[in-house]
Amino acid sequence: MRAAGLDYESRALDERDLPEPRGAGAGEALLRVREVGICGTDRELATFSIGFPPEGESFLVLGHEALAQVVEAGPGVKALKPGDWVVPLVRRPCNPPCFSCARGRRDLCLTGKALERGIFGLHGYFAEYAVDSEADLVRVPEALLDTAVLIEPLSVVEKAVETALRIHEPGARTALVFGAGPIGLLAAMVLELRGLRAAIVSLEPPDHPRARLVAAAGIEYLNTPGERKADIVIEAAGAADAAMAGLRSLAPLGVLGVLGSPDARGEIPFRDMLVKNQTVFGSVNASPEAFQRALEDLPRMDAGVLKRMIHRASFGDFATTIPAAAGGAAKVVHVIE
Ligand code: BGC
Numbered sequence: 225m226r227a228a229g230l231d232y233e234s235r236a237l238d239e240r241d242l243p244e245p246r247g248a249g250a251g252e253a254l255l256r257v258r259e260v261g262i263c264g265t266d267r268e269l270a271t272f273s274i275g276f277p278p279e280g281e282s283f284l285v286l287g288h289e290a291l292a293q294v295v296e297a298g299p300g301v302k303a304l305k306p307g308d309w310v311v312p313l314v315r316r317p318c319n320p321p322c323f324s325c326a327r328g329r330r331d332l333c334l335t336g337k338a339l340e341r342g343i344f345g346l347h348g349y350f351a352e353y354a355v356d357s358e359a360d361l362v363r364v365p366e367a368l369l370d371t372a373v374l375i376e377p378l379s380v381v382e383k384a385v386e387t388a389l390r391i392h393e394p395g396a397r398t399a400l401v402f403g404a405g406p407i408g409l410l411a412a413m414v415l416e417l418r419g420l421r422a423a424i425v426s427l428e429p430p431d432h433p434r435a436r437l438v439a440a441a442g443i444e445y446l447n448t449p450g451e452r453k454a455d456i457v458i459e460a461a462g463a464a465d466a467a468m469a470g471l472r473s474l475a476p477l478g479v480l481g482v483l484g485s486p487d488a489r490g491e492i493p494f495r496d497m498l499v500k501n502q503t504v505f506g507s508v509n510a511s512p513e514a515f516q517r518a519l520e521d522l523p524r525m526d527a528g529v530l531k532r533m534i535h536r537a538s539f540g541d542f543a544t545t546i547p548a549a550a551g552g553a554a555k556v557v558h559v560i561e
Contacts, residue, residue, distance in 0.1 A: 367523070423443065
């Protein structure tokens, strides 16, 4: 079967012809992958700065944002049947499981040994077929197929927004999201669903397709960080400057969630933070519950905006879409024919 990924010997992004999976074992489903979304993590992987292949192998199949269809349900599978659509969880618990992994919160893994499909030590979904345990699959209703490939990135946002709201004392009303990419836009949309007034801060000029999509979603777009303060601030720009600007944008009691920033240098206003009871947290991956919330929220969001976010490409385009920073507002999604 066709598969796209990283060759750790030649250090190249490459296509391989890999053997098809043997079929579904007990509790597993054999999947035909239909769509794979690309994000900043794939771009980082392709620079070989993060990630590693499965033990004993030198190739890693990429792809962790997937939509797939069940081809075969193995013995003991309860809720899935051939033809069902699914989105896989990315992370697999560490073994033996730490306290978090054992209680179903692999996203909070304490050992750092949890693996991630398409990222850390397990093949991803940029291939024609894959096999997964039923427990690692989220069933998707047919009505959501057009945008279901967004469920994985949305789950990451759901976890972060839930964490921010849990940390904040009651009464959060305003939110600022740094970054107008898919994660930023989804974060602002979720915050609005939770009743906050959200604005997105990003560097693109207001006539840029990303800024126009923000406007189409009915979300205020700010081109400069300025003096605006907010109760909840989410860094979704993958930039250290954005995280630092986010810190300066916190209102009293404010909570900053960092989703993509690399290490930053600069003044951390601890004194101001303690006087104003402010909090900074980091967030990665998503719990199974966050995937369920994503499933519930997706149909509550503006379908037109979600569809405009997605730019579909063919399998073979990966050689250009993965290394290049996504242009425009697009979430590149490869269709696996
Ligand atoms: C994925 C997460 C993953 C993280 C770190 C993100 O792109 O959406 O599921 O945990 O990368 O590897």
